[in-house]
Amino acid sequence: MEDKKIIFSGVQPSGILTIGNYLGALINWAKFQDENNCIFCVVDQHAITIKQVPAELRRRTYETLAIYIACGIDPEKCTLFVQSHVPAHAELAWILNCSTMFGELSRMTQFKDKSKRHHDNINAGLFTYPVLMAADILLYQTDLVPVGQDQQQHIELARDVAARFNQSYSETFKIPVGFIPKTGARVMSLQDPLKKMSKSDENVNGFVSLLDDKDTIMRKFRRAVTDSDTCVRRGEGKDGINNLMSIYSCFTGKTDEETEKEFDGRGYGEFKEAVGIACAEGLAPIQEKFKELMNDKAYLEGVMRKGAEEANRMARKTLSKVYRKVGFVGL
Numbered sequence: 001m002e003d004k005k006i007i008f009s010g011v012q013p014s015g016i017l018t019i020g021n022y023l024g025a026l027i028n029w030a031k032f033q034d035e036n037n038c039i040f041c042v043v044d045q046h047a048i049t050i051k052q053v054p055a056e057l058r059r060r061t062y063e064t065l066a067i068y069i070a071c072g073i074d075p076e077k078c079t080l081f082v083q084s085h086v087p088a089h090a091e092l093a094w095i096l097n098c099s100t101m102f103g104e105l106s107r108m109t110q111f112k113d114k115s116k117r118h119h120d121n122i123n124a125g126l127f128t129y130p131v132l133m134a135a136d137i138l139l140y141q142t143d144l145v146p147v148g149q150d151q152q153q154h155i156e157l158a159r160d161v162a163a164r165f166n167q168s169y170s171e172t173f174k175i176p177v178g179f180i181p182k183t184g185a186r187v188m189s190l191q192d193p194l195k196k197m198s199k200s201d202e203n204v205n206g207f208v209s210l211l212d213d214k215d216t217i218m219r220k221f222r223r224a225v226t227d228s229d230t231c232v233r234r235g236e237g238k239d240g241i242n243n244l245m246s247i248y249s250c251f252t253g254k255t256d257e258e259t260e261k262e263f264d265g266r267g268y269g270e271f272k273e274a275v276g277i278a279c280a281e282g283l284a285p286i287q288e289k290f291k292e293l294m295n296d297k298a299y300l301e302g303v304m305r306k307g308a309e310e311a312n313r314m315a316r317k318t319l320s321k322v323y324r325k326v327g328f329v330g331l
């Protein structure tokens with residue numbers, strides 16, 4: 001029998017996802033689900049390391065789940081759940097905290113960045129964020145973790161902590177491998193094409209949300225930063241155009257050569273218009289499905305419940321093994 005890989009990934013419910021998340025992550029996740037054992041998690045416990053408005057966090061948790069499903073993640077094929085519904089995550093995180101060194105957490109660049117951005121709230125949770133993330137991954141004996149480049153350092157930490165625990169207490173965790181997809185992995189900001197597109201960018205023109213309406217999408221692409229050249233062609237220093245060409249290719253399936261030919265002799269203005277249309281058309285069915293799902297809370301709660309049950313079952317197995325190994329008394 002073919003060995004199915006266990007794939008785990010998570011997204012914070014900290015805002016509506018962007019086309020960067022969609023093209024870089026969700027599209028690939030949907031491709032994995034037929035041949036692997038996929039587990040996707042809405043990480044609400046990670047989200048509160050930054051100040052949240054409780055009602056908004058609750059709404060975004062539903063929205064994030066709905067977005068996953070609208071983007072083609074099938075709750076019948078995958079385990080889709082909310083982190084706080086599975087207590088083993090927080091429980092394992094405590095234990096892993098005791099196998100993680102202060103020094104290694106101090107080196108995490110995301111911690112340093114977020115401490116700068118939220119200097120009035122540098123809480124212990126922000127510091128130990130990567131340990132909770134390690135717990136997320138290790139609980140499921142995960143093989144592969146599809147993530148963006150920015151999470152690579154956290155995956156490395158999860159591997160180090162897992163290896164250290166295995167060394168101290170005997171073989172317990174599978175050592176996970178980060179999987180950074182090549183195609184469309186990095187959609188850049190429309191306003192600063194040297195920066196990754198981010199849903200938390202203060203400049204809303206930098207990103208296209210999956211729920212932006214057509215007018216907003218068109219406006220954002222019209223305003224996209226390009227360069228002083230006029231030719232639609234990839235090139236060094238043409239980061240804006242390179243980015244738009246990638247987005248166009250993802251939505252239309254056209255190769256760069258086809259795009260260059262299509263826009264030969266036409267300016268950036270026309271190209272941006274075409275990228276906007278392709279994007280709006282690509283997102284339309286997702287938006288429709290999303291609306292439908294958000295009007296059916298009972299369905300979403302059913303998905304959460306089923307996901308939590310499945311995840312709990314798997315997570316408990318690992319956690320009880322861990323409890324035994326560290327010397328906790330079992331009753």
Ligand code: TRP
Pocket residue numbers: 008009010011012043046132133136137145146147151154
């Ligand atoms: N830290 C990840 C991010 O911000 C989200 C995350 C939490 C995650 N737990 C995870 C991703 C486990 C992969 C696996 O993008």
